[in-house]
Amino acid sequence: MKKYVAEPYRIKVIEPIKETTKEERIELLKIAGYNPFSLKSEDVYIDLLSDSGTGAMSQEQWSQIMLGDEAYAGSRSFYKLESVVKQITGYEYFIPAHQGRGAEHICLKPLVVHEGMYFISNTHFDTTRAHVELAGARALDCVISECYDLGLDYPFKGNVDLVKLEKLIQEKGAKNIAGIIMTITNNSAGGQPVSYENILKASQIAKKHQIKFIIDGARYAENAYFIKQREPGFENHSIREIAYQTFQLADIFLMSAKKDGLVNIGGIVAIKDDKSLYRKCQARVVPYEGFPTYGGMTGRDMEAMAQGLLEGLDERYLRHRTDQIRYLGEMLKEAGIPIQYPVGGHAVFVDCGSIAPHIPYDQFPALSVANALYIEGGVRGVEVGSLLLGRDPDTKRNLQSPVEFLRLTIPRRLYTYEHLKAVGEALIRVFQNREQLKGYKFVYESPILRHFTSTYKPIDR
Numbered sequence: 001m002k003k004y005v006a007e008p009y010r011i012k013v014i015e016p017i018k019e020t021t022k023e024e025r026i027e028l029l030k031i032a033g034y035n036p037f038s039l040k041s042e043d044v045y046i047d048l049l050s051d052s053g054t055g056a057m058s059q060e061q062w063s064q065i066m067l068g069d070e071a072y073a074g075s076r077s078f079y080k081l082e083s084v085v086k087q088i089t090g091y092e093y094f095i096p097a098h099q100g101r102g103a104e105h106i107c108l109k110p111l112v113v114h115e116g117m118y119f120i121s122n123t124h125f126d127t128t129r130a131h132v133e134l135a136g137a138r139a140l141d142c143v144i145s146e147c148y149d150l151g152l153d154y155p156f157k158g159n160v161d162l163v164k165l166e167k168l169i170q171e172k173g174a175k176n177i178a179g180i181i182m183t184i185t186n187n188s189a190g191g192q193p194v195s196y197e198n199i200l201k202a203s204q205i206a207k208k209h210q211i212k213f214i215i216d217g218a219r220y221a222e223n224a225y226f227i228k229q230r231e232p233g234f235e236n237h238s239i240r241e242i243a244y245q246t247f248q249l250a251d252i253f254l255m256s257a258k259k260d261g262l263v264n265i266g267g268i269v270a271i272k273d274d275k276s277l278y279r280k281c282q283a284r285v286v287p288y289e290g291f292p293t294y295g296g297m298t299g300r301d302m303e304a305m306a307q308g309l310l311e312g313l314d315e316r317y318l319r320h321r322t323d324q325i326r327y328l329g330e331m332l333k334e335a336g337i338p339i340q341y342p343v344g345g346h347a348v349f350v351d352c353g354s355i356a357p358h359i360p361y362d363q364f365p366a367l368s369v370a371n372a373l374y375i376e377g378g379v380r381g382v383e384v385g386s387l388l389l390g391r392d393p394d395t396k397r398n399l400q401s402p403v404e405f406l407r408l409t410i411p412r413r414l415y416t417y418e419h420l421k422a423v424g425e426a427l428i429r430v431f432q433n434r435e436q437l438k439g440y441k442f443v444y445e446s447p448i449l450r451h452f453t454s455t456y457k458p459i460d461r
């Protein structure tokens, strides 16, 4: 048996990628203010910044694009997409949005009905946290402690800590909890899966306290694949069945379709049966996203998404995708590089706090490794640590993340194992010279979601 399965597709269209020299990259990074987000993508050899909207579409998706109905209202493409979303979720109401944060903007605010409210999540994704705060609420995370025991072999490190969840509800008062958000897979906690049992138990807690239960399901198909692989009792279920059962536990499904929707743009708000909430969201989609039958998407985008959602649930595709991530993870682990293990669904998370213990959290060790990796191999990864976490909204102090991760995010159907090998080799070289890594300080600090647009400079030691 092969250790890693080969691609379940062949290549029909190619996109050439440029290679730069190390000297050029040193200069390019300086021009970018040492922020990998500010690099031009053509100056990147292998781009592992994000798996969001960066994947390759299939021949079926490209052919559906010609069927797009661009009518302002009542587009045929909307009804096709609506039908797919309803089939997958079993929910009654669907509103399209231009991407995940658009869906959050539409749906989170109506849940915040008075001052001093909280959302509790296994871990809020960064845009989710931002929309919680913009809606006037506060975001509380309570992932299980196993998550941050990085080397511990535990199958569902994305789980919510159920005891802590109950305690937080008691402490803050159930009437002050605007919603419980289950992020599947748990992106900011390492793309780690959440077990069906954990989602079930959390949903029972929500029900008991009459709190809305929300699935932030950008990677719900990858999560269902892990449930099938790792959770006893699901071996013989299809991915589609597992996903469907998961949705039955929640009231609301928010999705960035740029992940498991296998499209370059798109988002979903789906509501199980709460018509009053649906009406509130519908009233918000019009001014912020667009008429409710397009919600910021074109007809052709909705066609590609209707097809992409179905392809994203294909088990052969999911096996190859997760194998690619496992391949890179195992290569790094064998070289002694500390990573979160076992790897999750969309990325390898490298523990930069251990690689560069000489860099304090507020000088951003993972940014330092990300920049060194770009210089070494033209590879772009992203910091997921204290830089991303930002400042306490009340005290304005830099928050310290429990782990300083460099995320190497694998786009869907885009790169081959050989590309990932080049990534691994470059990171191994950075690791071998790790005592030379430098911390960073701000030149400009952006006030919200600061990691996207801030600029930095290295601190000379």
Ligand SMILES: *Cc1c(COP(=O)(O)O)cnc(C)c1O
Pocket (backbone or CB within 6 Å): 052, 099, 100, 101, 102, 125, 127, 128, 183, 184, 187, 216, 217, 218, 219, 255, 256, 257, 258, 259, 267
């Ligand atoms: C990507 C993502 C979002 C935000 O979606 P965008 O499409 O980037 O706006 C929200 N939640 C999770 C878990 C995500 O991964």
